[in-house]
Every structure is written in structure tokens, then in C-alpha cells.
Amino acid sequence: MSKNSPITKTFTKIRNFTSPLGLIGSITVTIIVLLAIFAPWIVPHDPFAIDATKRLIPPFWVDGGSTTYLLGTDHVGRDILSRLIYGGRVSLLVGLFSVIISGVIGLLLGLLAGYLGGTWVDHVLMRVVDAILAIPTLLLVLVAIVVFEPGLITLIVVIGLTSWPQYTRLVRGEVLSVKQREFVQLAYTLGAPHTYLIRRHILPNVVSSFIVVATIGIASAILTESSLSFLGLGVQPPDITWGGMLNDGRNYIATSWWIATFPGLAITITVLAITFVGDWFRDVLDPRLKQGGEGNE
Amino acid sequence: MKAEEHLLEVKGLRKHFSDQKDGPILKAVDGVNFHVERGETLGIVGESGSGKSTIAKMIMQLEKPTEGEILFHGKNITSLTNAAKRKLQIIFQDPYGSLNPRMKAKDIVTEPFFIHEKMPKRERYEQALKLLQEVGLDKEHLNRYPHQFSGGQRQRLSIARAIALKPDLIVCDEAVSALDVSLQAQILHLLSSLQKTYGIAYIFIAHGLPAVRLISDRIAIMYKGEIVETGTRDEIFENPQHDYTKSLLAAVPPSHPRLREDG
Amino acid sequence: MSEPLLSVNNLVIQFPARDKDKITVVHDVSFHVNQGEVVAIVGESGSGKSMTSLAIMGLLKSEGEVASGAIHFQGRNLLALPKNERRKINGKDMTMIFQEPMSSLNPMLRIKTQIAEALKIHHPDISKKAIQEKSIDLLRQVEINNAEAVANRFPHQLSGGMRQRVMIAIAIANEPQLLIADEPTTALDVTIQKQILSLIKNLNRKNEMGVVFITHDLSVVADIADRVLVMRQGKIVEEATVFELFDNPQHPYTIRLLKAMPTLETDTDTIDSLMDDPAQLERLEDGPFQTISDTHFVRKKAGADDEG
Numbered sequence: 009m010s011k012n013s014p015i016t017k018t019f020t021k022i023r024n025f026t027s028p029l030g031l032i033g034s035i036t037v038t039i040i041v042l043l044a045i046f047a048p049w050i051v052p053h054d055p056f057a058i059d060a061t062k063r064l065i066p067p068f069w070v071d072g073g074s075t076t077y078l079l080g081t082d083h084v085g086r087d088i089l090s091r092l093i094y095g096g097r098v099s100l101l102v103g104l105f106s107v108i109i110s111g112v113i114g115l116l117l118g119l120l121a122g123y124l125g126g127t128w129v130d131h132v133l134m135r136v137v138d139a140i141l142a143i144p145t146l147l148l149v150l151v152a153i154v155v156f157e158p159g160l161i162t163l164i165v166v167i168g169l170t171s172w173p174q175y176t177r178l179v180r181g182e183v184l185s186v187k188q189r190e191f192v193q194l195a196y197t198l199g200a201p202h203t204y205l206i207r208r209h210i211l212p213n214v215v216s217s218f219i220v221v222a223t224i225g226i227a228s229a230i231l232t233e234s235s236l237s238f239l240g241l242g243v244q245p246p247d248i249t250w251g252g253m254l255n256d257g258r259n260y261i262a263t264s265w266w267i268a269t270f271p272g273l274a275i276t277i278t279v280l281a282i283t284f285v286g287d288w289f290r291d292v293l294d295p296r297l298k299q300g301g302e303g304n305e
Numbered sequence: 306m307k308a309e310e311h312l313l314e315v316k317g318l319r320k321h322f323s324d325q326k327d328g329p330i331l332k333a334v335d336g337v338n339f340h341v342e343r344g345e346t347l348g349i350v351g352e353s354g355s356g357k358s359t360i361a362k363m364i365m366q367l368e369k370p371t372e373g374e375i376l377f378h379g380k381n382i383t384s385l386t387n388a389a390k391r392k393l394q395i396i397f398q399d400p401y402g403s404l405n406p407r408m409k410a411k412d413i414v415t416e417p418f419f420i421h422e423k424m425p426k427r428e429r430y431e432q433a434l435k436l437l438q439e440v441g442l443d444k445e446h447l448n449r450y451p452h453q454f455s456g457g458q459r460q461r462l463s464i465a466r467a468i469a470l471k472p473d474l475i476v477c478d479e480a481v482s483a484l485d486v487s488l489q490a491q492i493l494h495l496l497s498s499l500q501k502t503y504g505i506a507y508i509f510i511a512h513g514l515p516a517v518r519l520i521s522d523r524i525a526i527m528y529k530g531e532i533v534e535t536g537t538r539d540e541i542f543e544n545p546q547h548d549y550t551k552s553l554l555a556a557v558p559p560s561h562p563r564l565r566e567d568g
Numbered sequence: 569m570s571e572p573l574l575s576v577n578n579l580v581i582q583f584p585a586r587d588k589d590k591i592t593v594v595h596d597v598s599f600h601v602n603q604g605e606v607v608a609i610v611g612e613s614g615s616g617k618s619m620t621s622l623a624i625m626g627l628l629k630s631e632g633e634v635a636s637g638a639i640h641f642q643g644r645n646l647l648a649l650p651k652n653e654r655r656k657i658n659g660k661d662m663t664m665i666f667q668e669p670m671s672s673l674n675p676m677l678r679i680k681t682q683i684a685e686a687l688k689i690h691h692p693d694i695s696k697k698a699i700q701e702k703s704i705d706l707l708r709q710v711e712i713n714n715a716e717a718v719a720n721r722f723p724h725q726l727s728g729g730m731r732q733r734v735m736i737a738i739a740i741a742n743e744p745q746l747l748i749a750d751e752p753t754t755a756l757d758v759t760i761q762k763q764i765l766s767l768i769k770n771l772n773r774k775n776e777m778g779v780v781f782i783t784h785d786l787s788v789v790a791d792i793a794d795r796v797l798v799m800r801q802g803k804i805v806e807e808a809t810v811f812e813l814f815d816n817p818q819h820p821y822t823i824r825l826l827k828a829m830p831t832l833e834t835d836t837d838t839i840d841s842l843m844d845d846p847a848q849l850e851r852l853e854d855g856p857f858q859t860i861s862d863t864h865f866v867r868k869k870a871g872a873d874d875e876g
Binding site for chain 1: 404408
């Protein structure tokens with residue numbers, strides 16, 4: 009019995025935490041999230057403060073750098089480190105909320121299409137999915153942003169409403185295969201209602217691959233946000249974004265490399281770390297690894 | 306209830322598949338008649354592709370017959386109420402595939418109860434324990450997931466779930482074929498002792514004659530979608546009539562090296 | 569007696585485990601196979617029988633490793649051979665067939681191409697014409713009547729029994745001294761199983777080929793084996809000639825397996841007596857090997873003559 013106590017379970021989970029990339033990924037993501045949440049209290053300088061006398065100071069380890077501005081300043085004298093920490097807030101908000109929107113839509117439509125597999129509902133849905141997937145997301149977002157006013161909310165909604173088809177396709181495929189499994193057929197022979205079959209048998213068996221893909225979806229939403237902000241179509245100044253910072257540094261890349269390099273690194277590290285976590289989830293969510301091994305006869 | 310009414314009766318059952326609209330037709334089941342009485346075991350033997358599993362699926366209404374009818378307690382199965390359906394259960398070959406990997410043993414075996422109505426936790430626990438004990442498992446297994454059981458234990462779990470609603474008939478679709486021989490014997494024993502206790506009838510589908518012989522009262526031999534011979538166990542084994550039955554019997558490996566064909 | 573074709577000495581195979589040091593799946597296994605002899609390894613799933621055969625073929629996946637022991641084939645220690653020497657033996661002097669021929673055949677290639685490949689690997693200079701003749705001849709040897717037609721097909725166009733015949737044709741393409749057959753008939757229908765068993769027997773006799781036959785089914789053993797090794801939980805618990813084993817089984821586990829063997833002779837009223845108590849099986853303890861005869865050994869506690 010003690011084998012099933014919550015404490016033992018947690019320990020087993022930790023012991024099973026053998027993926028070093030997963031560990032690195034989750035620690036990195038945790039740090040980035042904490043930094044974003046507590047940004048106002050930890051930034052060394054006011055990230056918005058312009059100071060013409062402090063323009064283009066390099067990072068502290070470069071000649072002319074100072075430990076006051078660890079990662080240097082930009083072309084109008086704002087502290088890069090402080091701006092990086094603030095920029096993470098926008099990236100994470102966009103990543104998280106756009107995936108919540110697209111995930112919910114994608115999951116529901118995927119369940120519907122998969123469960124009704126082969127019927128006209130499924131066919132119509134999948135043709136819509138094909139059509140949307142055929143158009144580059146960036147192009148869709150560009151059009152939407154021209155119509156609506158660019159900004160944080162627009163960005164979240166637009167990315168959310170354009171990236172659900174990948175989840176629908178994934179979930180539909182998983183549902184189609186789980187539906188064929190004998191335990192679903194068995195429950196069906198017992199006269200189980202549809203809602204029961206979906207809630208009890210199908211959803212729990214598709215949700216783990218969904219979570220894996222959704223996690224990686226956060227990373228790609230962050231990339232989309234950065235690209236748009238870089239193009240000036242995303243979150244508008246004075247709000248700080250990594251993409252916007254990249255844009256700021258574009259003209260100075262030859263002389264003051266640090267302005268564009270650090271936000272670029274931040275994007276890369278964040279996206280990579282989230283991807284590692286996603287891959288790690290794949291293992292963690294497998295019930296066979298949850299606790300104990302094969303029983304013996 | 307009429308005296309001559311069979312527990313299950315299959316009349317003129319056919320199932321034809323075709324890939325394309327005008328493509329070739331595969332006659333998986335082609336005009337099959339048989340019946341099962343209360344408390345007896347009917348063995349259905351046939352090789353892969355003989356249509357025996359398709360029959361199981363049609364009885365469970367997982368496939369629609371192309372033609373023919375299936376009567377359970379004298380009523381067409383398509384008109385059965387949920388309550389009547391519960392008296393008809395199935396056990397599959399692969400116990401792992403038939404157990405939801407994300408459900409605990411206690412939830413799996415009591416699922417037939419709570420699909421239609423809510424069940425208090427306490428009662429579910431008691432029912433689950435009773436069912437597990439009935440198939441030779443115990444308290445310690447209640448909270449385990451399917452992957453934590455061995456192959457034989459998983460099949461016991463499927464049996465526990467199948468008997469939960471005290472069915473009149475269980476279709477055993479290759480229920481022991483995937484198990485090691487010593488486990489096969491255990492599961493066969495379990496099935497026959499449950500039959501004695503509860504008077505359950507079985508349709509025992511298998512591709513091997515020896516296992517079928519141990520448990521069946523009557524046996525139907527299937528070949529290419531048709532039943533080529535039906536008889537009591539002794540009739541089939543002592544005095545087979547059809548050539549196919551004879552070749553199946555001849556193909557059973559010897560039980561002792563002395564009995565090798567080549568001496 | 570001359571040197572055996574294959575001898576396995578004190579083989580130990582281990583797998584790394586998540587939270588423990590290592591799991592030993594094969595414990596101290598020793599046996600030999602003479603030329604022209606069929607040795608069956610019998611055991612249930614997890615007994616280590618397949619691991620042993622994979623180790624002999626050098627096919628243990630990266631996780632599993634031979635921790636100690638030696639495997640001698642035609643007098644050479646396989647475990648000490650460099651990889652390229654090893655490769656020359658596999659597929660030529662020693663070959664293997666598996667339970668599921670579909671997954672060992674390339675679905676994209678015609679049967680004739682796959683047989684030709686097997687021939688070319690070990691005879692790079694062989695002519696096209698010779699390959700063609702030899703391929704057809706091989707298919708005939710495995711008792712395929714319309715050999716020319718089958719040679720032009722793809723694996724999915726053949727039945728399970730046909731595929732297993734093709735696998736055997738590929739396996740014997742280079743006239744091997746030793747064939748390792750891992751449950752080759754388990755996935756087949758009984759009538760087909762019978763044909764494949766008699767095919768293997770014929771090849772064994774005709775070519776004086778040694779066979780290691782791995783199975784969980786004692787009735788198949790009764791049909792094909794000269795000698796039998798019974799494996800349980802990674803150990804050999806009994807070794808005997810097939811007649812000794814069936815007439816005078818010694819180890820409780822062997823007795824149990826024989827009793828559970830589904831046959832046409834079993835008294836149908838004795839189904840109750842077939843009930844195995846899993847807990848009782850757990851209590852079986854293995855002692856050192858005792859010698860029953862020159863060819864019959866059993867791992868049993870001294871004095872423990874009775875079952876259980």
C-alpha cells in the first residue's frame with residue numbers, strides 16, 4: 009500500500025528524472041518565468057529610462073564596459089539586462105495565452121473530428137485544417153494585424169486563432185487510433201454514452217501527446233511574436249519585446265553587437281528550453297514510467 | 306419463456322467486406338448457423354481468416370451483419386435494452402489492448418457498474434475487491450495500473466470485468482492464445498470454475514484444438530467463412546467427418562516424441 | 569566425440585536498470601550443439617531464451633551486454649572476434665529466423681532481390697545468372713512450388729507461411745552450419761506450423777545442419793528436438809534428450825510445463841488439476857546441477873525429489 013503514497017510517488021518521479029536535457033530545460037524555463045513574474049523588483053535599472061549620456065555602453069567584460077550595466081546599453085542609453093528581463097514577460101504571455109486559445113480550439117475540434125471519423129463533419133473539418141495549414145501562419149497574422157490594431161491582445165488572439173489546425177490534426181489522429189482499441193470497444197458494448205467514452209477512455213489517452221505538442225507550440229508562438237515585433241507589427245513600443253530589441257539593434261550590429269545579440273540569445277535559449285521540456289513531458293506522461301515496473305506471476 | 310428457446314441463436318449470418326464500391330467481395334462469414342445453450346461452452350475453431358473473430362464482433366454488435374440475425378434470449382440483439390445487453394460480455398485475446406492503460410484495476414473491473422450510474426466510492430471498492438478475489442487477485446492489486454500486471458494477471462482482470470454484471474454469455478475471443486502454456490491452463494481452469502459457480506455460457510473462439518477440447522461441450526469447425534462441421538467434443542475428436550477437421554487434428558503436434566510421424 | 573559445432577559456456581547477460589545496478593537476464597548458461605543436431609530451448613516469456621539466441625548471433629541491442637562467458641562456434645570464440653570477422657560468420661555459417669517474418673523482410677523489395685542480397689554479401693563475385701538459378705533452387709528447397717512466380721512478388725503479397733518459407737530460403741542461402749530459429753511457428757496456423765516444422769527437419773537431415781530451436785511450446789519440442797534445455801528465469805533448470813525429458817522429467821518446473829501442455833490426450837476431466845498456484849511456482853528453488861544420466865542434468869536442491 010505504501011507503494012502508492014503520494015510521497016513515494018513523488019520520489020519515484022524524481023528518481024525517474026534521468027533526462028539531463030529535460031532537467032536543464034525545466035530549470036531554465038523556471039528561471040525565465042520567475043524573472044518575468046518578479047521583473048519590476050529585480051531589474052537593476054528602469055528599462056524605459058532614456059539617458060543620452062549612457063549611449064552604447066558595451067557589456068562589462070568588453071573594454072569601456074562597466075559593471076553598472078552588466079550587458080551594456082542600447083542606442084538611447086537604456087539598460088539591456090533590464091529590458092531583457094521585461095521583454096520575457098511579453099514573450100511568455102503571448103506564448104502561453106495564444107497556445108491556450110489554439111489548444112482549446114484544436115483539442116475540441118480534434119476530438120470531434122476523430123470521434124466522428126469518416127463522417128461529413130470530419131471531412132469538412134479536415135479540409136478546413138488543410139486549407140489553413142497551407143497558408144503560412146505569418147502571412148495570416150500579417151493580414152489580421154493590418155485589419156486590427158497591432159498590440160499584445162491582437163497578437164495573442166491572432167496567433168491563437170491561426171495555429172489550432174496542427175492540434176486538431178494531431179488529436180484527430182490519436183483519437184482515431186485510440187477509438188479502435190479494445191477497451192473503448194468494450195465500453196461501447198456495455199452501452200456507454202459518447203460523453204463517457206470520450207471523457208473516460210479517449211481523452212486521457214490522447215492528452216499526453218497533446219501536451220507535448222502544445223508545449224512546443226509555446227516555443228513557436230514565441231518565435232512568431234518575436235518575428236512580428238522585429239518587423240514592427242507585433243507589440244508596439246514603448247512595450248518591450250525581444251523582437252523589438254532585435255530591431256533596435258539592427259542598425260548597430262556592426263559597431264555595437266550586444267544590442268541585438270542578447271535578445272537573440274534570449275529567444276534562442278527560451279525556445280530551446282521549452283522544447284526540451286516538451287520532449288521530457290513525452291516520457292513523464294507515459295503511464296508505464298509513472299510508477300513501478302512489470303508485475304510478476 | 307419457451308422451453309425450446311436457445312440462449313443465443315445465430316441464423317444465416319453473413320458478413321461481406323469490399324474495399325471499393327465495385328471491388329472484389331471478401332466473404333468473411335458466409336451463412337453461419339449455430340446456437341448456444343445456457344451454461345454450456347461452444348468452441349469455435351478455425352485458422353486465421355476463417356471468420357471466427359468476425360462472428361464474435363457481430364454478436365457484440367461491433368460489426369453489422371450483411372445478412373442474417375442473432376437472437377439472444379429469443380430477441381434480436383439489435384433490439385436489446387441496455388440491461389439485456391449487460392448479460393452479454395466479451396474477453397479479447399490481448400488483455401493489454403483491452404485495458405485502459407490510464408485506469409486503475411479497481412476502476413477497470415467496476416467500470417460496467419458505473420458507466421450508467423454513479424457508484425459510491427466505498428461500494429465500488431468493495432465490489433472491486435470481490436471481483437478481484439473471484440479471479441485470484443487480491444487487495445494489493447486494487448490500485449495498480451495494467452502495465453504493473455503480468456500477462457496472466459491482466460487476462461484475469463479482463464475476466465473480472467466480464468463477470469461483473471453476472472452475464473449469461475461470455476464470448477472469449479482467443480482469450481488464452483497469447484498466454485504461455487502454464488498460464489493458459491490457469492485461465493482455462495478459472496473460466497470453467499466460474500462457469501460451474503454462475504452457470505455462464507461461453508463461446509470459446511480459438512485457433513488451436515487442444516485448448517478448445519479442454520473446455521468445450523460442443524465444437525464448431527470453421528473454414529473460409531463457413532462452419533464445416535459441428536458436433537459434441539467426442540464426436541469431433543473421436544470421429545471427425547469433414548476433411549478439414551481431419552487435417553486440423555493431424556496437424557496438432559505430438560504430445561510425446563514417440564508419437565512423431567517419422568518415428 | 570569431436571568438438572561440438574556450438575558451445576556456450578557460463579554465459580551471463582545483463583541489462584542496465586533504471587534504479588538498480590544491473591538486471592541479469594541470463595545466468596550462467598552453458599550448453600552445446602553438435603553438427604546435425606536439433607537442440608530446443610524451452611521456456612516461457614522472460615525466461616531468457618531469446619536473449620541467449622540473440623547473444624549467439626551477436627544481435628543483443630546496445631543496452632544488453634554479455635557480462636561474462638564464452639561462445640565458441642566451430643572452435644572460435646565469437647565474443648573475442650573483431651566485428652568484421654564476426655559479420656563474415658553471420659548469414660553464412662550461422663543464420664537466424666524469427667517469429668514474425670514480415671518484419672524481417674524488407675517490404676519494398678521483391679523476394680528475388682532479397683535472396684540475391686543474401687547470396688551477394690558472402691559471394692561478391694557471383695554472376696547474375698548464378699544468382700537467379702540459385703534463388704529459384706532455394707525457393708524449391710523450401711518447398712515452394714511456383715518458385716518463379718513467388719520470386720517476383722513482394723512480401724505483403726505472400727501468406728504468413730509463405731513468408732516464413734522465404735525467410736528460411738534466405739537463411740539457408742549460404743548453406744549454414746547452424747540455424748537459430750526463434751519461435752518460427754508461433755505466429756502460424758497449426759496446419760502451416762506442421763509444414764514448416766517438417767521443412768526444418770528435412771533441411772536439418774539433408775544438410776547436416778545444427779538447429780537451435782527456441783519455443784514455449786513443448787509439443788513442438790516433442791516433434792522436432794533431439795535434445796532439450798528448459799529455461800526458467802534466465803537459468804537452465806533441466807537438460808536432457810527429448811525422450812528422457814518426456815519420459816522422466818525431473819525439475820518441478822518441467823513437470824508443470826508438461827502437465828500444462830495442451831494435447832489431444834489430456835483427460836478433459838482433469839482440467840482442475842492443471843491449476844497452477846503462482847505462489848507455489850515462486851517457491852521453487854534451484855540448487856546445483858545433479859546428474860541423472862550422461863545426457864540428463866537437473867538443477868535441483870539435493871534431496872528435493874518431490875514436486876513443489
